[in-house]
Every structure is written in C-alpha cells, then in structure tokens.
Amino acid sequence: MIIEYHRPTTLEEALTLLRRVDPHTVPLAGGSALNQPAPQPFAVVDLQALGLNAIRSRGHFLDIGATATLQGLLEYHAEAKSRGNGLPAALIRAIEHEATYNLRQVASVAGTLVAADGRSPFTTVLLALDAALTVQPGDDRLDLGDLLPLRLERLRGRLITQATIPLNVRLGYEYVARSPADRPIVCAALARWPSGRTRLALGGYGSAPLLAFDGTETEGVEVAARNAYSQAEDEWASAEYRQEVAGILATRCLQSSEEPG
Numbered sequence: 001m002i003i004e005y006h007r008p009t010t011l012e013e014a015l016t017l018l019r020r021v022d023p024h025t026v027p028l029a030g031g032s033a034l035n036q037p038a039p040q041p042f043a044v045v046d047l048q049a050l051g052l053n054a055i056r057s058r059g060h061f062l063d064i065g066a067t068a069t070l071q072g073l074l075e076y077h078a079e080a081k082s083r084g085n086g087l088p089a090a091l092i093r094a095i096e097h098e099a100t101y102n103l104r105q106v107a108s109v110a111g112t113l114v115a116a117d118g119r120s121p122f123t124t125v126l127l128a129l130d131a132a133l134t135v136q137p138g139d140d141r142l143d144l145g146d147l148l149p150l151r152l153e154r155l156r157g158r159l160i161t162q163a164t165i166p167l168n169v170r171l172g173y174e175y176v177a178r179s180p181a182d183r184p185i186v187c188a189a190l191a192r193w194p195s196g197r198t199r200l201a202l203g204g205y206g207s208a209p210l211l212a213f214d215g216t217e218t219e220g221v222e223v224a225a226r227n228a229y230s231q232a233e234d235e236w237a238s239a240e241y242r243q244e245v246a247g248i249l250a251t252r253c254l255q256s257s258e259e260p261g
Helices: 011-018 070-082 089-098 101-106 109-115 121-128 144-154 218-228 239-258
Strands: 002-006 025-028 042-046 055-058 061-065 132-136 140-143 159-166 170-176 186-192 198-203 210-215
Touching: 011 025, 011 042, 011 159, 055 070, 070 089, 070 101, 070 109, 089 101, 089 121, 089 170, 109 121, 109 144, 109 159, 121 144, 121 170, 121 186, 121 198, 121 210, 132 144, 140 144, 170 239, 186 218, 186 239, 198 218, 198 239, 210 218, 210 239, 218 239
Parallel strands: 002 042, 025 042
Antiparallel strands: 055 061, 061 159, 132 140, 132 159, 170 186, 186 198, 198 210
C-alpha cells in the first residue's frame, strides 16, 4: 500500500527521499512494476519531473534516459529509421515481445531492468549488449550483468538515471514460447562487435537472464549455451529441454549476426 507520494523537481531531492529508511521509499517512473501487491506499506518518489526520459545517439552509442518508456524506444526507432539509422531489428523484436502496447506506454527502461525476472526478453538483449547503467549519486557506471544479481543491495538509496548500449554491433534474438505472445521458455540474444567480441545472454529461467558467453572464439557459443542451462528446470520446462533449445537458439543467433545488414 502506498502511504506517501512525492514528486521532486531535482535529482538531489529525489535521492534524499530514496535514502530514507522509514518509510520504505521506492522510485516511480511508469508504475507498471509497482502495480503488484506489496508486503509492507511504502512511499513513492515520482521521477516524471526530473527530465530523465531523453533518448540520444552519441557516435556508436545510444544513451537512454531511465524513465524513457519501452514504447518511446520504438518511436525513437521509427524516427531514426526514416533517417537511415534505426535500432537493431533484434532489439525491436525483444521490446515488442517484452510487453503489450498498453504496458509499453508506461513501462520505463530502468523500471523494466530492475523488476525483470529471467523471462524478460528486453533485459536478455541488453545483457548481451553489455549495457552500462549510470547510477546516482556518484555518477557511477555499472554493467548490467554486475547489477542484476544484486539489484536491491546496489540500488538501495540510489537511482539509475541512464542506460547506454552500443549501436555498432550485429544482434540476434531468438526465443521459444508456448504461444507467440507468451513470455519465453527459452530466449537467446547474441551481440557481435566489429572487433570480433561476442556476447551471448540467455533468458527464460530463474530470477534474471544470465551471461553464457563473452569472448572472441565463436565456436564455443553453442556449448556454452547448453552448459549454462544444464540445471535450468522449473514448472515450465525440464533442464534437458532448455539445454537442447538454448543450443539451437544460440546457433541461430550466431548465424543471424553473421549476415550482412
């Protein structure tokens, strides 16, 4: 239950509120992640007045404001594509797979990453892209892969203000689900840099997507995918099934990332 609502106009004011211990205080962007039953009363800090929703290209990078919505990213892509420099098609597919149109209108980029479980397509793709997060106070830069296992601890009293992803990569995204609109049982995202660096992330299981491969020898991608899901059993699928599918999807992602485009 929400017991307090604040709408600060400066980042400093927002951080002061978020550092409080009592009452428990959390950031509010679109609100989609907070629309769940909570075990204790809490206060919210509305971030809408802080101007954290800008999306800007910067050379080979894209800086995405924390409160930019998933739908806002799709709209940015449509505008950038008309100028010949849209976002990778695999990223667009993952955003569309993450949530329906109505939810994409309110779900923020940072909120989606913080609340994500292992079945989040968007988080899986950003993990493959080695997304960097700017966190205040301190203007710290955290890799998404380092943040995901310790989100509550690392973000207590702090705030993500921006996510940055590379644009000079080839990206593949593949998934298997019970229906085209359902969240994945297994999904794979693979990014390849001009230098040859290759990162494979897997989703569909557990509390967060996981990084299965980061290197330059792509021959090991399929084996890494299978090994990463050797214990990935839950009510949705057996570990053996996930191992087999993860290897297949990783190979497909690798093939699509090798295609010219």
